[in-house]
Amino acid sequence: MALLLNTHFHLAIDSLRQNRGRTFLSALGIAIGVASIVLILSLTGGIDRLISTNSNKEYANLILVRPSTTKSVTDNIIDELTSNNQYVKSNLTLEDVETISKIKEVSAVAPLAISNSAITVNDRVHQGTSIVATNADLEKILGLHIKNGQFLDYSLRENVAVIGYDIATQMFGGTEAITKTFSYNGQQFMVVGVLDKVEDPINFNGVDLDNSILINIKYASTFESSIQIQQINVRTNTTDDVAKAVDSINSGLAKAKNGDQSFELITGDTNLHPAGSLLSIISSMLTLVASISLIVGGVGIMNIMLVSVSERTREIGIRKAVGASASNILLQFLFESIILSILGALMGFILGYIFAFLISLITPFAPHISWEILGITGAVSIIVGVIFGIYPAIKAASKDPITSLKFYR
Amino acid sequence: MPNQENETIIELKAISKRYGLGDAESYALHNFDLTVKRGEFIMIMGPSGCGKTTLLNIIGLLDKATSGEYKLAGKSVERISSRKKAQFRAKEIGFIFQSFNLIPNLSVIENVSLPLIYSGYRKTRRLKMADNILEHFHLREREYYMPYQLSGGQQQRVAIARSLISNPSIILADEPTGNLDSRSSHIIMEELQEIHSLGNTIIMVTHNPALTTYATRVINMLDGEIDTDIKTVADQDLPKPGDPEKISVRILSKKRPVELEVDSKTKVVVTGKNVTIEDSSKPKANEEPKEETDSEEHKIEVKKTSKKPAAKPEKKRSRVGKILDKAKSKSKSKKKEKES
Numbered sequence: 105m106a107l108l109l110n111t112h113f114h115l116a117i118d119s120l121r122q123n124r125g126r127t128f129l130s131a132l133g134i135a136i137g138v139a140s141i142v143l144i145l146s147l148t149g150g151i152d153r154l155i156s157t158n159s160n161k162e163y164a165n166l167i168l169v170r171p172s173t174t175k176s177v178t179d180n181i182i183d184e185l186t187s188n189n190q191y192v193k194s195n196l197t198l199e200d201v202e203t204i205s206k207i208k209e210v211s212a213v214a215p216l217a218i219s220n221s222a223i224t225v226n227d228r229v230h231q232g233t234s235i236v237a238t239n240a241d242l243e244k245i246l247g248l249h250i251k252n253g254q255f256l257d258y259s260l261r262e263n264v265a266v267i268g269y270d271i272a273t274q275m276f277g278g279t280e281a282i283t284k285t286f287s288y289n290g291q292q293f294m295v296v297g298v299l300d301k302v303e304d305p306i307n308f309n310g311v312d313l314d315n316s317i318l319i320n321i322k323y324a325s326t327f328e329s330s331i332q333i334q335q336i337n338v339r340t341n342t343t344d345d346v347a348k349a350v351d352s353i354n355s356g357l358a359k360a361k362n363g364d365q366s367f368e369l370i371t372g373d374t375n376l377h378p379a380g381s382l383l384s385i386i387s388s389m390l391t392l393v394a395s396i397s398l399i400v401g402g403v404g405i406m407n408i409m410l411v412s413v414s415e416r417t418r419e420i421g422i423r424k425a426v427g428a429s430a431s432n433i434l435l436q437f438l439f440e441s442i443i444l445s446i447l448g449a450l451m452g453f454i455l456g457y458i459f460a461f462l463i464s465l466i467t468p469f470a471p472h473i474s475w476e477i478l479g480i481t482g483a484v485s486i487i488v489g490v491i492f493g494i495y496p497a498i499k500a501a502s503k504d505p506i507t508s509l510k511f512y513r
Numbered sequence: 514m515p516n517q518e519n520e521t522i523i524e525l526k527a528i529s530k531r532y533g534l535g536d537a538e539s540y541a542l543h544n545f546d547l548t549v550k551r552g553e554f555i556m557i558m559g560p561s562g563c564g565k566t567t568l569l570n571i572i573g574l575l576d577k578a579t580s581g582e583y584k585l586a587g588k589s590v591e592r593i594s595s596r597k598k599a600q601f602r603a604k605e606i607g608f609i610f611q612s613f614n615l616i617p618n619l620s621v622i623e624n625v626s627l628p629l630i631y632s633g634y635r636k637t638r639r640l641k642m643a644d645n646i647l648e649h650f651h652l653r654e655r656e657y658y659m660p661y662q663l664s665g666g667q668q669q670r671v672a673i674a675r676s677l678i679s680n681p682s683i684i685l686a687d688e689p690t691g692n693l694d695s696r697s698s699h700i701i702m703e704e705l706q707e708i709h710s711l712g713n714t715i716i717m718v719t720h721n722p723a724l725t726t727y728a729t730r731v732i733n734m735l736d737g738e739i740d741t742d743i744k745t746v747a748d749q750d751l752p753k754p755g756d757p758e759k760i761s762v763r764i765l766s767k768k769r770p771v772e773l774e775v776d777s778k779t780k781v782v783v784t785g786k787n788v789t790i791e792d793s794s795k796p797k798a799n800e801e802p803k804e805e806t807d808s809e810e811h812k813i814e815v816k817k818t819s820k821k822p823a824a825k826p827e828k829k830r831s832r833v834g835k836i837l838d839k840a841k842s843k844s845k846s847k848k849k850e851k852e853s
Contacts, residue, residue: 111630122618422614425575426675427603427631429596505575509614 109435116439123412130408131448133401134488138452138481139459140394142473145481146460148387149472165343166245167350169204169336169357171196172368195366196333198325201239203360204338207352209345214242215321216335218311225275225286233271234316235288237324237331245339248313253282253297255318262323266297270314286317291327293319310334346371398484401448402492409441409496413503420500421508434501441493442486449485453478519751521587522682522714523549523572528581530567530737541567542578543737551682552751554709555716556725559734565718566687568734572716573606573685574598586682603631607676609686613668615660615675622647622656625675632679646674650704666697673704677713684708686717690724702727712753 120127171194198215205213217237223230242248243255255266265286272281272295279298286293302313325331340349350369357367413420420433460471530542541564549555557565570576571583574590583590586605590598607628608614615624626634626643634642647653650670660668669689676684686705690698698721706727709715717728725731729746732739 107633107635111636114636115630119618418614419616422616423627423631424599425573425602425608425614426628427599427601427679429599429631431596432599432631506570509610 108432112432112435112439113443115436116443119412119416119436120440120443126408127444127447130405131444131451133404134398134445134448134485135401135451135455137394137398137401138449138485139455140397141391141481142453142456142477143459143463143471144387144390144394145477146456146471146473147463147467148383148390149474149477150460150464150467150469152383153472154469165340165346166371167338167340167346167353168370169196169200169338169353170334170368170370172366194332194334195361195364196336198321198331198333200357200360200367201333201336203356204336204353207349207356209340209349209352210338211341212241212244212337212339214238214240214245214337215333216242216311216337217321217324217331217333218316219332221288223275223286223288223317225284230275234311236311236313236316236318237321237328238318239321241339242318242337245337246313248302249300251279251298251300253295255297256320260296262320262326263291263293264296264320265293266299266318267295268299268312268314268316268318269301271317272298274315288317288319289327291323293317395484398488402445402488405441405444405448405489406492406496408444409437409493410499412440413437413496413500416500417503417508417511420503421505421511424503424505425509430501433503434497437497437500438490438493441496442489445485445489445493446482449482452481452485519551519553519748519753521548522551522585523547523716524582524584525572526582526584528568528571528578528583530564530571530576531579540564540737542571545581545738547732547739549714549716550748550751551714552709552712552729552753553714553716554706554727554729556728556731557716557718557734558720558722558725558731559740563734564737565734569685569687569716569718572683573608574602599631603628604679605681605683607679607681607684609669609672609676609684609689611688611691613660613665613672613692615668615671617660620657620659621652621663621671624660624671625678627675628679642678643674646678647671650674664697665693666700669693669697669701670704673701673708677708682714684713684715686715688718688720690719690721698724710752 196215201213201215204210215238219235219237220232221235223233223235238256240256240258243250248255250266251269251272253266256264267275267281269279272279275281275286276284276295281295281298284295286295299313299318321331321333338349338353340346350371353369358365361367423433424430457471457473460473464471525545525547528542528545528547529540532539532541545564545568547568557568559565567576571578572585574585574593585601593601602608615621616627619627622640622643625647626639629639629642644653644656647656650673652667652670652674655663655667660671663671669692673689676686684705689705690701693701702724705715705717709727709729717724719725729751730742730744732743733741
């Protein structure tokens, strides 16, 4: 049996070789389908990886406290994804931060109050700069690296700021910005530190730290009447403490707010939930569309195989006359279509990777092709080869040898 | 010489093949009976549409009779599955067609080795066997030619090589010389006769009455039935695979006496019919040889056959050589005529 399969494999290769141009073109149909699937999956895989690089390790013992909104009640993920957390009216307060910091499983608490405002540097106004009011714990929680100077510190005077890597270049023409000043909301701030470039510009904080100015939230609350805390980042001592801490925070906050449950806690994997879900929805939609092209490629293979069967009617007759059984003929033609689709899949992998690479040149992330993607697309294209090759093969196998031998092209 | 009768290899009883139904009903074969013994060389003749090819297709298991019983090597084919039939075709039946039916995009050697694919030989073994048989047919140097690069006669020899490669017991030839000129036809018939002398059973359909001289049995068909059935060789004299080596001579010119030079001492002159003689040391009365020992001028090539022809170095004498010899003998006889 193995010998027979091997023989059929070689027969199929030989006959495909005799029609190189046709083989190439019919494999190209499958190749384009596979390439587009590989491209989509590798790009979404790349984005996904970019987001989740550190989340599973460093952020495992992280709890996010956010003001709850009606959208999470509906459980409609699209709603949840498309609405913007930042502009929800928050009822989280600095007292809540204080409450949380008193829980014993908690090692660090950092509130985030994000706003976009104008700042003035040397009489030049920079509109829409993102100002993050937070505290010194943020450095510990996010594992931030300092390029120059230092992070916010309780021991320092209050009107200092730490600025992101990109904004330092923008505002002060470089990362050597220590002791430089800017004004925001009528207050003068001095730069004490410049952050190193962060690895994950898209993250659960909803802010790009490279383009942000970090100021002391206690100081900010003195000149801003109603400061909006969008999120409180909480880090526990160990990963095992997370569950306990969640309970304590829940009960502590509820107590402090007199039973007001208008907040929600997000832990571990759910940190990435919004981005991950959006990606998976988009990528599955796109993959679905791309698989249509795979089906079109399959139809192309079927078409070519049907032409080939009718062209080779006489050959089929000869083969049957010299001893080929119907199953021999069936296998020969089925192998041809399977080989065509495998060939297409290989071409598709290469094409897809090239496209993904080209696209990655203009995007901030590298495409990620996993073995799963290759395995699944490979398997799917073989299935396509079988599905679309079986009909022509059956047609070939069922040809009557006598009429086939009389067939003239 | 062993005298027991050869076994029956094909037995057809009341075979009918009907086409169409009702008003359109017609019979290609009607209650056809035929018994073929191993080693027979049967020529089937008859007008077009008398059912010759249908008969061949049924014998070759390509077609199925509407009614009647067909026993192949003692087994009824009615009960054989189509897969078994295919295997039987691969191993026991060799087909030769009028239009050669070589696969155009396979080389000569691949075409010849085609039946071996389906009897489960590995590629190297297939090619080796094909190489051996092509050597016998003097086509070794054309092994990797494509069929379109060969002449009709060469293509038909390739087809014959293909039909013989799995050493089948029956060879079915459907007008193998129909597309060939007379010289190529002659070569093909020589090949077939040689194959036959090795004990193979050949059933051949032809329109050419001149070829019937090669046969041991001539069947004339008319409207799906046997019209005449003439055996020219008794059953016990049919060649068997184990026959001792013998020399057979065929003379094309039948009008005037032809002299055969067997060796330096023995010469034979033949007038009229074909002659088969044995080596002078062991005379054999296969057909009536008329021996004379006069002239030395007519030389006709003498052909030796044995069980394994490919192994005999003297078999390497090319067919072209034979033709040249014959042409020479003709021209010499013409010269002689002029002189006289």
